[in-house]
Amino acid sequence: MAKTAQEKADLKAEKLYEKTHKNRYRTSVGDQIFNVINYVVYTLFTIICIFPFYYLFINTISDNDLVVKGLINFIPRGIHFGNYAALLNVSDLMSSFIVSVTRTVFGTALMVAASAFIGYLVTQQEMWGRKVWYRFIVITMYFNAGLIPWFLNMQMLGLTNTYWAYIIPGIVAPYNIILVKTYIESIPNELEESAKIDGASHIRIFAQIIWPLSKPILATIAIFGAVGNWNSFTDSLILMSSKPELYTLQHRLYIYLNQASNLSALMQSGGSVSDSAVKSALSGKVIKYTISMVTVIPILVVYPFMQRYFEKGIMLGAVKG
Incomplete structure (x- = not known):
């Protein structure tokens, strides 16, 4: 009987811990919005940093006539090296x-x-x-x-x-x-x-x-x-x-x-x-x-x-x- 009572006490303590732990790390709506904004901002910042190198590269491997006319902006065309x-x-x-x-x-x-x-x-x-x-x-x-x-x-x-x-x-x-x-x-x-x-x-x-x-x-x-x-x-x-x-x-x-x-x-x-x-x-x-x-x-x-x-x-x- 004492063993059963001890098991119940342990189970109760475990559930209380899980409930407290879950509430502690639960993110609010405001936190989720903040995280989304962070991801969006830093993704855009990364693209802004990478794009000049990407633009430079695609213009070096694209058809030269199209490059001179300024027609290569996002996708390479007429690829050659x-x-x-x-x-x-x-x-x-x-x-x-x-x-x-x-x-x-x-x-x-x-x-x-x-x-x-x-x-x-x-x-x-x-x-x-x-x-x-x-x-x-x-x-x-x-x-x-x-x-x-x-x-x-x-x-x-x-x-x-x-x-x-x-x-x-x-x-x-x-x-x-x-x-x-x-x-x-x-x-x-x-x-x-x-x-x-x-x-x-x-x-x-x-x-x-x-x-x-x-x-x-x-x-x-x-x-x-x-x-x-x-x-x-x-x-x-x-x-x-x-x-x-x-x-x-x-x-x-x-x-x-x-x-x-x-x-x-x-x-x-x-x-x-x-x-x-x-x-x-x-x-x-x-x-x-x-x-x-x-x-x-x-x-x-x-x-x-x-x-x-x-x-x-x-x-x-x-x-x-």
Whole structure:
């Protein structure tokens, strides 16, 4: 009899819990309307962000005559990829593409390595002049001599008309060093202390403990560095005046957007070019769309794979000052 009474009490308590739990999480009509409005607003915002890239792409693969007449707005018509194939016949464009790719890869790799190592060093209490060096790095974020002194400095250092002008100045990135330093400070000190007790050097601690644990923030600054290197054209425009073969892809885009007729002449004199290629070369509008899409595609392809690291790293790297 006591067991039956206990079962009834448990059943009653369970029903009371379910009723309370259900009422707690029941959404009102106002909440449902708010959620619908949120979904609609953010869906429209997403479409607004994506549509320019979609519009650019469909105009590069549609019939060139229809593109010139402005008849391609939402759906591609007369699909072909001749415009992209035609760009392969332009030697200057391919050399610029190689320069941009190598600059992005090497420049980003060296920047990430330097930011990680410097960020680790300035967290070590035994480092000589640690605070002075760190403040010296940070102060460069607030004071800039200007474009002309920067050019004269680069000229005196022999970094004009040379590929290293793309690599060396960007190795030390103060903002990225701050992010890495802040992230490393969030790693438990016990890990380093136990490694030091076992006789590990700073280099070994950095390579086997700090570097693996810092992958989220390193991926974050890698995104910053890659996007910055890929999109930069000011240094190419100013420093490579006598070396057209070292122009970046963005610099070429800048030139072609202002002088599309020159690209048309290059395409027509490029040897064995298909009829569709020559046809696209006659349209500056199609040329601009195609080259713009080529410069955007690499970032669009790489960013989704790095996004999960980006979100985690940027939040953890901004917790402490």
